[in-house]
Amino acid sequence: LIGEHMDASRRLAPTVTYTATDDVQRTKDLLAQINAARPADERINITAAVIKAVALTLRGMPRFNATLEGEVIKVWNSVNVGVAVALEDGLIVPVIREADRKSLGMIAREVKDLAGRARENRLLPDEVSGGTFTVSTLGPYRSVDLFTPIINQPEAAILGVGRMQDTVVAVDGQAVVHATMGLSLTCDHRMLDGAPAAEFLRVLMDYLAEPLSMLV
Numbered sequence: 001l002i003g004e005h006m007d008a009s010r011r012l013a014p015t016v017t018y019t020a021t022d023d024v025q026r027t028k029d030l031l032a033q034i035n036a037a038r039p040a041d042e043r044i045n046i047t048a049a050v051i052k053a054v055a056l057t058l059r060g061m062p063r064f065n066a067t068l069e070g071e072v073i074k075v076w077n078s079v080n081v082g083v084a085v086a087l088e089d090g091l092i093v094p095v096i097r098e099a100d101r102k103s104l105g106m107i108a109r110e111v112k113d114l115a116g117r118a119r120e121n122r123l124l125p126d127e128v129s130g131g132t133f134t135v136s137t138l139g140p141y142r143s144v145d146l147f148t149p150i151i152n153q154p155e156a157a158i159l160g161v162g163r164m165q166d167t168v169v170a171v172d173g174q175a176v177v178h179a180t181m182g183l184s185l186t187c188d189h190r191m192l193d194g195a196p197a198a199e200f201l202r203v204l205m206d207y208l209a210e211p212l213s214m215l216v
Contacts, residue, residue: 020185
């Protein structure tokens, strides 16, 4: 079923993937400060921060928080972010509902709980339905920078997240070492063109560059 779903998505939607490398040093520093006072099992990882940034971006750019069903484009009020979870023989996408309204800590706990129960085949039907956008991360494997994720139909787009790594970047004319991360946004070209895709990545990168804005 998973294979058929992926194959149908590829055949159905004309897709384009837009990539960017983002400086996430400030997000990394903020998480370190937050986690310093937290028990090890309650620490917030970069995935939760990306999901929160994506959710806020979707709230401000609702064209991406949409599905194409038949000939009708539906733009959803609720921002329900699916998170792809790898299983032994495929993947499943549990959903963080109203992610734009949840704190980083709430998102981190929910992702951990859903991912754990997904691998134990204990998810409820409504926990894997109703998604409006999907995030797929290969960051924990520490081997992939950029990739071309397949859209979870009938959604408009999906974000692929690569590994976080130290990179030499230019800041005010000086070479410094900052944490960077690869982002890959695949869009259904029937619904979204290049200009809004570029704007989506810019807004998302702004949230990750100034992470305090996600806490307000």
